[in-house]
Each structure stands twice: as C-alpha cells, then as structure tokens.
Amino acid sequence: MVASTGFLQRQLSLVAAVIATAASLTVMSPTWAADPAGNVWPENLKGHGGPVKSVTLAPDGKRLLSTSFDYSARLWIYSGEAGMLLEPLVLIGHDAAVNDARFLPDNRAATVSDDSSLIVWDLASGNVLHRFAGLGEKVLSLEVSASGRYAAVASWENQARVYDLGADEPGLVASLESHRNNVNAVVFSPEETHVFTASTDGGVRRFDLASNTLEREIFSLGWGVNALKMLTDGRTLVYGGADGTVGLLDAETGFDLGQLKQHSRPVLALAVSPDGAHIASGGGDGLIRVYDRESQRLLEQFETPYGPVWGLAFTQDGSSLFYTGLDDTIHRWQVAPRKAFEPLEVAYPRRFQVADEDDPGALQFARKCSVCHTLTPDGGNRAGPTLYGVFGREAGTLKGYPYSEALLKSDIIWSEETIALLFDHGPDVYTPGSKMPMQRMRSADDRKALVTFLKKATKPFDPGSVENRTTGDTNQ
Structure with missing residues (x-):
C-alpha cells in the first residue's frame, strides 16, 4: 500500500516528536x-x-x-x-x-x-x-x-x-x-x-x-x-x-x-x-x-x-x-505518589499460554478450554461451567451455571464420544444456539488426546480407590 503524503508527514512529525521527547524527558x-x-x-x-x-x-x-x-x-x-x-x-x-x-x-x-x-x-x-x-x-x-x-x-x-x-x-x-x-x-x-x-x-x-x-x-x-x-x-x-x-x-x-x-x-x-x-x-x-x-x-x-x-x-x-x-x-x-512496581500475585504465563507440556491432551485443554472452564469442584465457573465430573453428566444440568436455552433443552450426555463430536463438528453445529465459542479440532489425534486428558482430570475424587490411596491424586 502506498502511503499518502499527509500520512508520511504525520509519521515524520511523530518520529521527530518521539526523538525530542526521549532526549528531553524528565518525568x-x-x-x-x-x-x-x-x-x-x-x-x-x-x-x-x-x-x-x-x-x-x-x-x-x-x-x-x-x-x-x-x-x-x-x-x-x-x-x-x-x-x-x-x-x-x-x-x-x-x-x-x-x-x-x-x-x-x-x-x-x-x-x-x-x-x-x-x-x-x-x-x-x-x-x-x-x-x-x-x-x-x-x-x-x-x-x-x-x-x-x-x-x-x-x-x-x-x-x-x-x-x-x-x-x-x-x-x-x-x-x-x-x-x-x-x-x-x-x-x-x-x-x-x-x-x-x-x-x-x-x-x-x-x-x-x-x-x-x-x-x-x-x-x-x-x-x-x-x-x-x-x-x-x-x-x-x-x-x-x-x-x-x-x-x-x-x-x-x-x-x-x-x-x-x-x-x-x-x-x-x-x-x-x-x-x-x-x-x-x-x-x-x-x-x-x-x-x-x-x-x-x-x-x-x-x-x-x-x-x-x-x-x-x-x-x-x-x-x-x-x-x-x-x-x-x-x-x-x-500513579502519584509514584509507587514502584511490585510483582503481582498472578500466575504467569496465563493458564492458556502454555508452550511446554508433555501431555498433548493437557496442552489442548490449556489452549482450547482453560479460558472458559476449570477442572476442579472448587474451581468455579468461568465463561463455561467447571468440567469436574463432566463424564456421564447431562448437558445443561450443573447447578449454579446460567446455561443457554439450547443446552437446557439438550438431551446430550457428555461422554468420550459426544465430547469428541463436539470438537469434530464444532459447537455451532453440534450444540447450535449454545454460548460455546466456535472452535474445532480437525485432528483426530488431538481430539483423542484431549478426551483422554479430560477423562482423568475431571474424574471425581474417590478417597477409597486403589489409585488415589497409592498416588494421593486429588485432581486439584
């Protein structure tokens, strides 16, 4: 795109102003x-x-x-x-x-x-x-x-x-x-x-x-x-x-x-x-x-x-x-009196900015789902409800979350198959009218990895299970 003369003049003026400000800046x-x-x-x-x-x-x-x-x-x-x-x-x-x-x-x-x-x-x-x-x-x-x-x-x-x-x-x-x-x-x-x-x-x-x-x-x-x-x-x-x-x-x-x-x-x-x-x-x-x-x-x-x-x-x-x-x-x-920067008590990178993750399903969850969903019973609802205990749950039934009419009337039971279909077709096709943002996973391997991760990460904690007695896993 060819810039106009007026635009170039404004840019040159801007550069000059920035240089002058940098040279003389005294807060x-x-x-x-x-x-x-x-x-x-x-x-x-x-x-x-x-x-x-x-x-x-x-x-x-x-x-x-x-x-x-x-x-x-x-x-x-x-x-x-x-x-x-x-x-x-x-x-x-x-x-x-x-x-x-x-x-x-x-x-x-x-x-x-x-x-x-x-x-x-x-x-x-x-x-x-x-x-x-x-x-x-x-x-x-x-x-x-x-x-x-x-x-x-x-x-x-x-x-x-x-x-x-x-x-x-x-x-x-x-x-x-x-x-x-x-x-x-x-x-x-x-x-x-x-x-x-x-x-x-x-x-x-x-x-x-x-x-x-x-x-x-x-x-x-x-x-x-x-x-x-x-x-x-x-x-x-x-x-x-x-x-x-x-x-x-x-x-x-x-x-x-x-x-x-x-x-x-x-x-x-x-x-x-x-x-x-x-x-x-x-x-x-x-x-x-x-x-x-x-x-x-x-x-x-x-x-x-x-x-x-x-x-x-x-x-x-x-x-x-x-x-x-x-x-x-x-x-x-x-701002005034000026207070020096102090580290904020927040997790960084943000939960959805994951780059290094050995589990491919955990990586998919972080990038695709974690902005809207938590995994734990005390994690609360974000844009979407917590996924804790999601397998076997009827869509639109978690108490305390304001579901769309589309999910309130849905007869979907969340399972390995239905969650995979959700990301295969996209929410706009599989749950039309719901509040879920439109996204798809075209790779069958990515869908399988996500479902495998969710199956473990959202499983309700059973203190009497052999796995939890030996590993201490609380899904928290």
Missing part, C-alpha cells in the same frame, strides 16, 4: 486534587472467571463496573471503609464475552458484548430492563451522553448505533453508516448534537445526531483507530491507533493538536482524569502511560509483564488507575 512531579470522598480502593479486585475486558468508575467514586470474557459484568461497591468492598453484584445476561459497560442515571447500567446486543440493567436488583439485539457481529464499546439519555455503541457491522434510553419506549434512534470497516469506539459531543466514531479503516468521523447523517471524516490516521475519548473541555478528542499513536484532535475541524509518546504496539485503551488534567493510554505492549494534558509530556509510565492493557479508569482524584487485561483480576496502580 514531572504532577499535582493531584485530593479525593473529596476519601476513597481508597483495594489494589486488586478478584472474582471474574476470565480475562477482564473493561473497567469504569462511577462519578461518585464508590461504584465500579467491570466486564469480562466470562460472559458477565460485575458491580463493585465501595463500603466507605478503606479497602472494604461489598459483595459484587454479578450481571449475567449476555451470550458471549462482555466488552464494555457504562453507568446510567437512576441506578442503571448499560453493557455490550460479542453477542451483538446492548443490555440495560437495574443495578438495585441485577435484572435486565431492556435488551437490544444487534445484527450479529460483536459490539466492542459504548458511550453514554452527558445527560445519560443516549447510549451509542461501536459495532463490527461497520456502523455505530444510538439508542434513546430516556424515552417512554427506549429504542434505536440512529444508525450511523459510511464506515469502510469495523467501528471500534464512539463518543458524544457535550451538547449531545454530534457523535464521533473511530474505525479500523483509520477514520475518525463526525455525525449529526438529529439528521442521522455523516458530516465529514475529520481525520484519517492511515492505521486503524482503536480508542477514542472526549476531553473535559468538550472540544478535544484523544485517539489511540493500531500503530501505537496517541494523538489529540480538534473535534470541530479535525486539526492535529499534537501526538504523545508512542507505544510500540497498538493502543487498546484510553482514560481521561475527572478534572481533565491527565490522559492515560494502555497498549498491546503492556505499557500504561500517563500524560499531562496541557504540556503533553509524559508524567509516569508503568509496565505490566502480563500482557496487553484492555481497560483503564482513573480514580476520582486521578492519583490511581484501574487497569485490566489477560488476568482475571482488576488491578489498581498508584
């Missing part, structure tokens, strides 16, 4: 507003059963929403005592990974998912108030307007959609087209008159909400744009690109207002502090960077060795950041 000592509520969240929030896709904090600083690959969202509530939390409210209703969430007025929340839908929740009860189906492709992110009336979703159907959630009959009010590829992010203007979208095709577009029309493409990066935020001034957009660029744009004209220190891999998450003084970016390189809005200088940098950063959210005072990624845990990094 500043930022000033931070005191947290008016005195909230001191724990450093780790544990409970999800899969990688955490996003995190967002309510304006009161006492409630936090997280979404996960485990098909759920969670509401975490700060109890008022330092480091103390109430039991999280688990929101289960999507049929695939939940990608993003936002708080709404009247103790409600909205979530979007790989299942293409937008769900509005009652946070008092955890019940679904409204569910709006998409067109079949994943919805990666959403944003809520300043008043909380409108929600816009970024869809991989090459469009953004806007819903009026404040109407007597909530529903779709605009479908924003004219994208050449997936839409990754969306934001509102403060006046709720315009919607801005960011797409894999590299464009940032400005739409008029009243007429449901594209005004213009205000910017083209030349690479995909993964993340987009509106700064608190209501006039400036910050974007994150697939080439690692973090940049600022005039929301009216698309004029380039400067590029910040570049990531070495795609930018996947952005956050703006409540006072608008700081911008944070998270990348596929595992780096989190915090910038001063006015000077555009790098203030602090944090590196997590545990994989990409998918979600970011500032605390009320901007002194800490919640961040999420491949880990099942939400972590809080204290």
Whole structure:
C-alpha cells in the first residue's frame, strides 16, 4: 500500500516528536486534587472467571463496573471503609464475552458484548430492563451522553448505533453508516448534537445526531483507530491507533493538536482524569502511560509483564488507575505518589499460554478450554461451567451455571464420544444456539488426546480407590 503524503508527514512529525521527547524527558512531579470522598480502593479486585475486558468508575467514586470474557459484568461497591468492598453484584445476561459497560442515571447500567446486543440493567436488583439485539457481529464499546439519555455503541457491522434510553419506549434512534470497516469506539459531543466514531479503516468521523447523517471524516490516521475519548473541555478528542499513536484532535475541524509518546504496539485503551488534567493510554505492549494534558509530556509510565492493557479508569482524584487485561483480576496502580512496581500475585504465563507440556491432551485443554472452564469442584465457573465430573453428566444440568436455552433443552450426555463430536463438528453445529465459542479440532489425534486428558482430570475424587490411596491424586 502506498502511503499518502499527509500520512508520511504525520509519521515524520511523530518520529521527530518521539526523538525530542526521549532526549528531553524528565518525568514531572504532577499535582493531584485530593479525593473529596476519601476513597481508597483495594489494589486488586478478584472474582471474574476470565480475562477482564473493561473497567469504569462511577462519578461518585464508590461504584465500579467491570466486564469480562466470562460472559458477565460485575458491580463493585465501595463500603466507605478503606479497602472494604461489598459483595459484587454479578450481571449475567449476555451470550458471549462482555466488552464494555457504562453507568446510567437512576441506578442503571448499560453493557455490550460479542453477542451483538446492548443490555440495560437495574443495578438495585441485577435484572435486565431492556435488551437490544444487534445484527450479529460483536459490539466492542459504548458511550453514554452527558445527560445519560443516549447510549451509542461501536459495532463490527461497520456502523455505530444510538439508542434513546430516556424515552417512554427506549429504542434505536440512529444508525450511523459510511464506515469502510469495523467501528471500534464512539463518543458524544457535550451538547449531545454530534457523535464521533473511530474505525479500523483509520477514520475518525463526525455525525449529526438529529439528521442521522455523516458530516465529514475529520481525520484519517492511515492505521486503524482503536480508542477514542472526549476531553473535559468538550472540544478535544484523544485517539489511540493500531500503530501505537496517541494523538489529540480538534473535534470541530479535525486539526492535529499534537501526538504523545508512542507505544510500540497498538493502543487498546484510553482514560481521561475527572478534572481533565491527565490522559492515560494502555497498549498491546503492556505499557500504561500517563500524560499531562496541557504540556503533553509524559508524567509516569508503568509496565505490566502480563500482557496487553484492555481497560483503564482513573480514580476520582486521578492519583490511581484501574487497569485490566489477560488476568482475571482488576488491578489498581498508584500513579502519584509514584509507587514502584511490585510483582503481582498472578500466575504467569496465563493458564492458556502454555508452550511446554508433555501431555498433548493437557496442552489442548490449556489452549482450547482453560479460558472458559476449570477442572476442579472448587474451581468455579468461568465463561463455561467447571468440567469436574463432566463424564456421564447431562448437558445443561450443573447447578449454579446460567446455561443457554439450547443446552437446557439438550438431551446430550457428555461422554468420550459426544465430547469428541463436539470438537469434530464444532459447537455451532453440534450444540447450535449454545454460548460455546466456535472452535474445532480437525485432528483426530488431538481430539483423542484431549478426551483422554479430560477423562482423568475431571474424574471425581474417590478417597477409597486403589489409585488415589497409592498416588494421593486429588485432581486439584
């Protein structure tokens, strides 16, 4: 592909800016507003059963929403005592990974998912108030307007959609087209008159909400744009690109207002502090960077060795950041006063990042199944139920797991034969309508190895068996 002159000029400017920043970088000592509520969240929030896709904090600083690959969202509530939390409210209703969430007025929340839908929740009860189906492709992110009336979703159907959630009959009010590829992010203007979208095709577009029309493409990066935020001034957009660029744009004209220190891999998450003084970016390189809005200088940098950063959210005072990624845990990094990196209490590599494994069946389980399933009775449910005792169990019958209607009505009994058929044909064929992600094992040897491993690893522990008396094997 031949790059345009404008694109090359922007790249050259970016290189020059990076060189200049590297040569003169002196990490500043930022000033931070005191947290008016005195909230001191724990450093780790544990409970999800899969990688955490996003995190967002309510304006009161006492409630936090997280979404996960485990098909759920969670509401975490700060109890008022330092480091103390109430039991999280688990929101289960999507049929695939939940990608993003936002708080709404009247103790409600909205979530979007790989299942293409937008769900509005009652946070008092955890019940679904409204569910709006998409067109079949994943919805990666959403944003809520300043008043909380409108929600816009970024869809991989090459469009953004806007819903009026404040109407007597909530529903779709605009479908924003004219994208050449997936839409990754969306934001509102403060006046709720315009919607801005960011797409894999590299464009940032400005739409008029009243007429449901594209005004213009205000910017083209030349690479995909993964993340987009509106700064608190209501006039400036910050974007994150697939080439690692973090940049600022005039929301009216698309004029380039400067590029910040570049990531070495795609930018996947952005956050703006409540006072608008700081911008944070998270990348596929595992780096989190915090910038001063006015000077555009790098203030602090944090590196997590545990994989990409998918979600970011500032605390009320901007002194800490919640961040999420491949880990099942939400972590809080204290940005200021700067706290040195301390090893996180998480297993690494992650359970699904296994490379060296003598048992080929264990390797297949780690790569194909372990993101969604555990093997032990106390391992709990992730995106799927625990497989402990799965052989001989009727599909859809394990207590405590919210099965799809397809499996609740299924007459499948899990056995060596049926599990092999599941991976031979794929869940979309063998268990159509279920929540299992589409995957197949074309190799009969791989299927046999997996079934052999599962037959042993999921066998309920019998303390009286000869094998367990001699080996001490507890399947834990």
